[in-house]
Amino acid sequence: MAHTTVEHAADAAAFIQNQERTRWHDQALWFVRAKRDKAARAVPEWEQLRALAGQIKRHTLAHLADYLLQFEEQALRHGAQVHWARNADEHNQIVLEILQRHLVRKVVKSKSMLTEECHLNPYLERHGIEVVDTDLGERIMQLRQEPPSHIVLPAIHIKKEEVGQTFHTHLGTQADATDPNYLAEAARGHLREKFMAAAAGITGVNFAVAETGGVVVCTNEGNADIGVALPPLHIASVGIEKLIPRWADLAIFTRLLARNATGQPVTAYTSHFHGPIPGGELHLVLVDNGRTTLRAHDVFRESLCCIRCGACLNTCPVYRRSGGHSYHATIPGPIGSVLNAAHDPRTYYSLPYACSLCGSCADVCPVKIPLDQQLLYLRGTIAGAKHLPLAKRLLMKLTSFVMQRTWLYTFAGRLARWWLPKLPRFLVYNRLNAWGKQREIPAFPKKSFRELYQNRQRHGQ
Amino acid sequence: MDSKHDILNTLRRDPVPDTGLPALDGPWLTFEQPLDQFREVLAAVGGQSLVAAHEGDLPHALAQLPSFRAAQRVWSLVPPVASVGRDWTTVTDPHELEVLDYCVAPGALGVAENAAVWIAHPTVPHRAALFLAQHLVLVVPGRSLVHTMHEAYARIPPGQTSFGLFISGPSKTADIEQALVIGAHGPRSLTVVLTGTDFPASRFSP
Ligand code: SF4
Ligand code: SF4
Numbered sequence: 001m002a003h004t005t006v007e008h009a010a011d012a013a014a015f016i017q018n019q020e021r022t023r024w025h026d027q028a029l030w031f032v033r034a035k036r037d038k039a040a041r042a043v044p045e046w047e048q049l050r051a052l053a054g055q056i057k058r059h060t061l062a063h064l065a066d067y068l069l070q071f072e073e074q075a076l077r078h079g080a081q082v083h084w085a086r087n088a089d090e091h092n093q094i095v096l097e098i099l100q101r102h103l104v105r106k107v108v109k110s111k112s113m114l115t116e117e118c119h120l121n122p123y124l125e126r127h128g129i130e131v132v133d134t135d136l137g138e139r140i141m142q143l144r145q146e147p148p149s150h151i152v153l154p155a156i157h158i159k160k161e162e163v164g165q166t167f168h169t170h171l172g173t174q175a176d177a178t179d180p181n182y183l184a185e186a187a188r189g190h191l192r193e194k195f196m197a198a199a200a201g202i203t204g205v206n207f208a209v210a211e212t213g214g215v216v217v218c219t220n221e222g223n224a225d226i227g228v229a230l231p232p233l234h235i236a237s238v239g240i241e242k243l244i245p246r247w248a249d250l251a252i253f254t255r256l257l258a259r260n261a262t263g264q265p266v267t268a269y270t271s272h273f274h275g276p277i278p279g280g281e282l283h284l285v286l287v288d289n290g291r292t293t294l295r296a297h298d299v300f301r302e303s304l305c306c307i308r309c310g311a312c313l314n315t316c317p318v319y320r321r322s323g324g325h326s327y328h329a330t331i332p333g334p335i336g337s338v339l340n341a342a343h344d345p346r347t348y349y350s351l352p353y354a355c356s357l358c359g360s361c362a363d364v365c366p367v368k369i370p371l372d373q374q375l376l377y378l379r380g381t382i383a384g385a386k387h388l389p390l391a392k393r394l395l396m397k398l399t400s401f402v403m404q405r406t407w408l409y410t411f412a413g414r415l416a417r418w419w420l421p422k423l424p425r426f427l428v429y430n431r432l433n434a435w436g437k438q439r440e441i442p443a444f445p446k447k448s449f450r451e452l453y454q455n456r457q458r459h460g461q
Numbered sequence: 462m463d464s465k466h467d468i469l470n471t472l473r474r475d476p477v478p479d480t481g482l483p484a485l486d487g488p489w490l491t492f493e494q495p496l497d498q499f500r501e502v503l504a505a506v507g508g509q510s511l512v513a514a515h516e517g518d519l520p521h522a523l524a525q526l527p528s529f530r531a532a533q534r535v536w537s538l539v540p541p542v543a544s545v546g547r548d549w550t551t552v553t554d555p556h557e558l559e560v561l562d563y564c565v566a567p568g569a570l571g572v573a574e575n576a577a578v579w580i581a582h583p584t585v586p587h588r589a590a591l592f593l594a595q596h597l598v599l600v601v602p603g604r605s606l607v608h609t610m611h612e613a614y615a616r617i618p619p620g621q622t623s624f625g626l627f628i629s630g631p632s633k634t635a636d637i638e639q640a641l642v643i644g645a646h647g648p649r650s651l652t653v654v655l656t657g658t659d660f661p662a663s664r665f666s667p
Contacts, residue, residue, distance in 0.1 A: 028639050043574075044490055055483045062479035065472040078623065084465035136645060137636035153636065160638045180640035188646060195646075196556055212620030222592050222632040222647030229589035230555055240468070247619035248485055251610040254627075255574075265502055265575035266610075268633055269647075271626040277588075278623070288468050296475035 005347055006329070008354040012322035025157055026320040032153070033314045035263025036364065043255070052252050054368040057305035060210075060243050061295055067210040067243045068286065074213025078275030080282040088118035091287045095120060095202070095235055096127055098283050102233055104129065104199040108191075110217070110224035111135040112204025113151055113308055114237045114287060116330045120202075131202075132194045134223035136187050143170045149324025151331055152261050152310035157323050191223070201227035205238045206307070207253055208284075211246045214274040215284065218257060218267040225269055232280030236273070240291050241304040253307060256366040261309040290343055299377050300342040305367040306335050312361035312371055318354045327351060334361035334371045341378045349387035352378040410450065417444045487611065495573035495606045496655065503576035506630030507643050508651040512603075514658050516541050519600065522654055523565070528596055532562035536590055539565050539600045555589035564594035564648075568601040570616060571653065572627070574609045578653060579617060581625035588624055592632075597648040599628065603657040 016022045040046045060067055072082045085091035091114075099107065107124065109115065109131055121131045121142075133142045137154035141147065143166050148154030155163070160178045167173040173186045203224045207216040215236050217224045228234040244253065258264040276282035294300045313319045313333030324332040329340045329348065337351035352375040361371040382388060383396065402408050447455075492498040500510045513522040519541045523529045534546035536558070542565045552558060566585050568578035578599045585591055607613050617625065632647030643649060 031639065045487070052483050052485065055480060058480055059482045062477040064477075065469045068469065068472075074620065078620065084463070084468055086464045086467055090464055134646070135636070136634045140636065153639075155636050156639075158638075160640070163637050180637040180642050183637055184634060184642040184645060188644065191646060192559070196559060209620070214620050220632070221634050221645035223645070225626070226589070226592045226646055229587075229592055245482060248611070248614050251614045252485065255610050262635075264506065264629075266572075266577050266627065266629045268506070268630050269626060269628060270577065271624070273624060274620045275623040286468075288464075288471075292468060292471040292475070295472070295477065301477065 003346060006327070006350055008322065008326050008350040011326035011328070012318075012354070015323040015326055016321060021159075022321055022323075024159075025323060028156060029314045029320045032262060033311070033364070036260055036311055036314065037263075039259035039263040039265065043259070049252055049256050050366055050368055053256055053307075053366055054305060056244060056249050056252065057307075057367050058302075060245055061241070061301060061304055063245075064240065064243065064295065067245060068240060070210040071208055071213055071243060072286075074211070075275075075284055076213070078213055078282075080213065080275055080284050083283060083285045085285055085287045085289070087289045088287075091118045091237065091285055091289065092120055092123040094283075094285050095237070096124060096129075098233070098235055099124070099129055099200060100127075102200065104233065106130045106132070106194075106198045107200045107202055108132050108134050108194055108198040108223075108227040109202040110204065110219060110227055111138055111154075112202070112237055113331060114204055114239050114289075115202065116148070117289065118237075118287070120237075132191070132198070134191055134194065134221075134227055135219070136184065136191075136221060136223075139187060139191065140166060143167075147325070147330070149332065150310060150313055151308050151333075151336075152313075157325070195226050195230055198227065199231050200233035200235060201231055202235045202237065203228060205236050205242050206257065207244050207250060208238050208242045209245075209247055209250065210243055212274060214272050215242075216250060216254075217271050217273070218254070218269065219271075220264070220268045222269050225271055228273075229277065232277060233283075234273070234276065234280065235283045235285065237285050237287060240286055240288055241295075241306075257307055257309055260311045260364065260366045294339075294342060297342070299374060300338065302369045303335065303338045303342065303371075303374065305369055306339075307367060309366055311364040311366065315360045315364050317356060317358060317360070322354065327354070334375070335369070338369075338371060338374045338378065341382065342374075345378070345382050345385060346387050349382045352376075352382060410448070413448050413450075417446070417448070485611065489609045489611050490574060491608045492573050495608055496603065498573040499571055499576055499606055499653075499655075502574070503630065503651075503653055506576055507633060507641075508576065508630040508653060511652060511654045513654050513656050516656060519654060519656070523598060523652075526652065528650070529563060529598075532596070534561050535563040535565065536561055536594070537563075537565040538585060539567050542598075549590075550586070552587060555587045555593075558587060558590045558593045561590060561594035563596045563598065564590045565598040565600065566591060568599040568605075568628075568653070570605040570607060570613060571601045571655070572608075572610060572613045573606055575629055576653075577610070577613070577627035577629040579613060579625065579627055581617070581622040583622070591626075591628070592647040594648055596650045596652070597628070597631070598652045598654060600654045600656060603655045606655075 140155045149157045164177040205215040258267045319333040340348040359372040536549040631651040634645035
């Protein structure tokens with residue numbers, strides 16, 4: 001059976017067909033990036049916070065087993081129940097088993113990239129449990145039966161006209177409604193009903209504190225809080241990389257997260273759970289699902305420091321112009337390219353190439369993950385493992401052959417300067433030349449840089 | 462082997478270099494006028510603030526809010542402000558709180574850098590009230606203002622309450638074309654009343 005690979009360039013091409021939309025998407029994200037810059041500049045110790053955040057995360061990874069045990073011990077002391085899951089299947093089974101034991105038919109869920117990663121929703125639905133995503137952006141996507149296209153702004157690629165149509169179909173709002181206030185109000189009413197009917201709440205976790213055994217959840221809408229304040233049952237899915245050692249470390253991360261994500265000084269709600277709601281149950285599901293493998297790798301370990309702020313997506317020129325769906329992964333953008341290609345290079349071979357190596361992602365990352373370097377490294381391993389299509393592989397071989405021989409490079413350059421402008425258009429701008437799409441080759445100079453430089457040296461011009 | 466030990470064994474099998482756990486000793490941002498800073502940021506995140514010199518002034522201060530005057534169902538956890546509608550302390554099922562127009566709750570401390578207010582169980586018997594009420598009022602002693610989250614976490618006893626949270630501004634969303642909408646799921650407005658006269662103004666400035 002043929003293996004299905006993700007072809008980023010092909011999907012990006014489809015996205016940029018609509019130029020106006022591409023421009024709008026690009027600018028919406030750049031606007032978020034600009035707000036982030038403003039918020040970061042208002043904190044004089046910003047760089048110090050980034051350095052500390054990175055150090056704390058890296059230290060935690062080194063002692064992860066100890067911190068997980070400390071976390072479990074403290075969480076049990078508060079009356080929480082702790083579960084361990086090696087992979088997505090185990091995670092989903094644990095969650096289902098808890099829900100079935102409590103005869104739960106309806107669940108509300110707040111944003112959790114981990115449950116997306118585990119495909120929890122379809123799993124629970126197959127077992128007859130209704131799962132409602134309560135983050136507005138995620139609910140829009142759920143009603144449209146599309147995956148989110150961004151980790152913080154799930155519906156960033158959707159226009160208000162489309163939200164209007166979706167809500168008209170599913171929530172019975174007026175046809176052609178586009179006013180965000182009206183639409184959000186309709187969603188508020190619709191989701192209130194869901195909150196009132198749910199018998200359990202599922203949340204993700206932003207931070208898990210080893211010292212106290214507590215988990216911290218950050219939202220702007222308050223959806224996680226309502227979802228777990230009404231029913232007696234709260235299940236929190238915790239990736240094992242969410243651990244931080246100390247209560248005081250929360251100050252570092254809460255100062256960075258929202259500022260770096262959306263430019264807000266902090267999220268509207270930053271909730272700390274130490275044990276269940278009175279009379280209820282709190283289940284913490286600690287999930288590996290490939291994290292221990294990443295941790296063992298000297299280069300990719302860094303990617304486990306990610307706090308999912310989304311800033312690298314907002315700033316990436318490729319993400320902004322190709323849209324989250326072109327990555328075909330739960331986590332798109334620079335960090336998604338690293339995580340997915342590191343985990344499954346065969347399928348995601350094209351993602352590290354969806355990158356101009358500009359380095360902007362690493363510059364904005366609050367925990368200083370060298371994302372651009374990781375992508376470059378991945379290109380090396382992917383090419384080495386022959387995951388690239390034949391045409392690209394041959395081209396790279398040829399390029400490397402030419403580049404290693406000065407005489408050949410000089411000769412090829414001279415040949416191109418002389419020949420290319422004389423070639424008929426169809427020979428230059430065709431299917432084989434991806435660089436010729438939407439782009440004209442600049443006019444060739446008569447002389448190469450090398451020739452000009454030598455002339456200059458000779459004639460002292 | 463069970464999953465727990467499998468995961469732990471894998472982690473122990475692959476040693477990872479440690480660069481040490483850093484001390485967190487700043488220096489951190491301070492403000493000459495924490496009160497002004499707090500109020501400014503709160504306004505920027507969509508909230509509003511009032512000042513009441515004495516607790517006894519609270520009812521009068523809140524009466525400035527038209528929606529508060531019109532409220533039919535108010536649960537006040539701050540004594541000088543009266544509850545309205547019923548005796549909310551008899552509520553056993555938090556779903557009953559869905560009808561609340563207003564919840565008035567005490568905040569333990571306020572953070573100047575981001576207008577966050579800390580509220581912890583059991584000051585609010587049913588935490589659902591904080592999220593289900595159409596409007597929320599938090600009463601915060603002015604002297605409790607701190608500059609940054611570092612000071613805030615240093616003052617909160619770690620992990621002693623089953624639930625505690627920072628609230629900064631009303632519930633909001635920007636998920637429809639990045640247009641800011643206040644009142645996503647939770648309160649449509651947040652009013653912070655800063656009480657007392659002993660605000661830590663200029664406390665840290667030269
Ligand atoms: S280095 Fe690559 S992935 Fe990072 S922002 Fe630039 S183009 Fe995007
Ligand atoms: S990699 Fe860095 S910038 Fe990107 S989402 Fe993670 S923490 Fe944010």
